[in-house]
Amino acid sequence: MKKLTNLFRIMELTRAQPQYGYALAGIQQDDLSNLAEHHYLVTFTAWQLASHVKKAGAKIDIQKVLEFSLIHDLGELFGGDIAMPYAKVNPKARVHAKAFEAENQKFLSRFFDSQSDHFTALSDEIMDAKSDEAIISKVADYIEITHYKQYIKVFSKFDVDLAGPKLKEKIKKMKDSVAKKELAKFIDNWVKDITKKELHEILYEK
Template sequence: MNPRELLQALTIAERLKDTTRHCYTSKGRHESVAEHSWQMTLMAFFMKNEFPEADINKVIQMCIIHDLGECFTGDIPTFLKTKEHEVSEENLLNDWVESLPKTTRDEMLSLYKEMKERKTLEAKIYKAIDSLEAVIQHNFSDISTWSENEFDLNLTYANDRVTFSEYMCALREEIRKDTIEKISKGEEELKNKDKESI
């Protein structure tokens, strides 16, 4: 990728810095898609020793590129995303990837295929991280930012994506404990506010 091609690619990718997700940060602002991807990448780096048989560099690459389609569609929460949304995002992403230099294009298309099929250990790790990071971020955010369905979702989301690994199952359980504690504290704070208003 020559310098001009790199700058042109970054012009598209930079959109994710301003593309917000439905999740909030711990300080109360919407997180960006770029921030979600960064935290996923950091998670992959931190857990590399838990998966010595995996190519963690490949997992990191998957984490970095997984939401580039949202440069074109924005973020649609998983519980609102339809098959039509998925097809549209995939088509727009593929059109852009096809415009990239051949080496980069071929590498990205290969990664996207592997991610979609979710058969390799690397693809399973990436998808588990993608789902778990969203739940972790909800636990970091103020409970007042949660939509009603997220109270149940935060307890169950990604359960099916961690079953391939004891480590991922253990991580999911620790996240669930944090969610239960957060909901309990949130309910207690609400009761106290109700008492104060009487």
């Protein structure tokens, strides 16, 4: 555990690392999210998704879902953030950005001490999400991004049109039939519900 103090100090930097890929969506500098906020909200979202599908009967390792979510963008501490719409129109740039992020994750692994191999394995798996747990984390990632844009009022139908099909595509790759069914049902409702009410209506409706 000798290196953990240094790791904890490095993690504090996530508070100050903006997700600058959002700038291409027209988000102003003062409104940019940061890695610490994003990781927390993705982890919270993934926890709820995983808990609900597990309660419905899915065989899901919730701890693994949480671990994926906590570290999924950690390499972006040193750069590599890329806007989703830009990545879609320039796939080559996305490949380079992901390679840069993967190299950053590799560099960070040295600070995880006796857990460095575990961190590396998690990083490799979430970069190419194939397990059901990794897919749930990725779904939570897309959901958080969309809700963030809604929260800062730069949200449009384009965001749902972009995220909805992408989420369904990922869910189709899941192996657990219960998780696949429950998440597909949730996304169908999410696409409709996200624009139904303003936040104050949700908070104060009886």
